[in-house]
Amino acid sequence: MAVLRVDRPGLPPISRLDLPPADLGFAGARLGVADDDTTGRFLGQDFEAAEITATPESAAADLDGAIAAGAGLVILLADDATTLALADHAGDRALILNARARGDALRGADCRANVIHVAPSHAMLADALAQFLVLKRWTRWFLVRGSHREDGALADAYLHAAAKFGATIVEQRLFEDTGGARRTDTGHVQVQAQLPVFTQRAPDHDMMIAADEAGIFADYLPYQTWDARPVAGSAGLVPRSWHPAMEAWGASQFQDRFERLAHRPMREEDYQAWLAVRMVGEAATRTRDADPARLRALMLSPGFEVAGFKGQKLTIRDWDHQLRQPILLTTGALMTSVSPQDGFLHQVTALDTLGVDRPETTCAF
Known part of the structure; x- marks a missing residue:
């Protein structure tokens, strides 16, 4: 296997606590390899995952190099556009396991047969939050969306989730990214001054939903809004694939093992990379083979499942190659x-209430 992480230059996160560690994703994959080897040694199997850091400009060449070195399975941590481009570039030479990109288009009109999506989609995350809010009867939402393309895609997922589960979007507002130094005193004071004024005169609402995939403004929203309302979405109550405080279903021991290995808490990219490596290991154990075609066939079969410390077995949807999984709602x-x-x-599994179901899919392999 190879783990290919494509780092795109950009502004640092709003909080220094969110600065990405140098081994982001790679540390999760290392734990996955160790877990695979625990079983593999009894079957004469040995697992390896090369670690490659690329830029958007070098990614295609780096992917070629990994494939040439024998990696027929590539765990990819990249944005939507890069994931699609690299999937097309790989073609039938490698199976791509998407461990970062969340775009619904990658599971819809832009789906590719050589990609399995380990990362949850925007639709899955939005539906997970929507179910909780509807259950609480907090059904009037004020949606604030960022100005970047990925923000629009996430906002569209919340619009769909509201319609799907019976919530009402009372208003949408666009927060324009004007650039600037967000973590200097000037930038902080500017945002403090902007957000109360920006959010005033909104219709009555129960929740403010932030769609800020680019990480520009959402973390500033709690306690800076004009009306005293809770924030959810990209800040406040956030839907995630993983959280370092997770302790149920054996997760405490899993967290401990990761922290001993990486000397830090596990992040979503680490979990998703670990899960991708474990899926490969599970398939290899069952087939006793390393052929990517056979592993892909097993992973996409109805009988395949993998444990993910989430209380139930995780399986793959055959219509868009998305891994079904519970979503954690976290502070x-x-x-x-x-x-x-x-x-x-749901007539098949409650997990299919999260994300795009078979009758709705626009994916055609």
């Missing part, structure tokens, strides 16, 4: 709930 320090919520039923 900064704690896990508040887990979706799908009780009472949201």
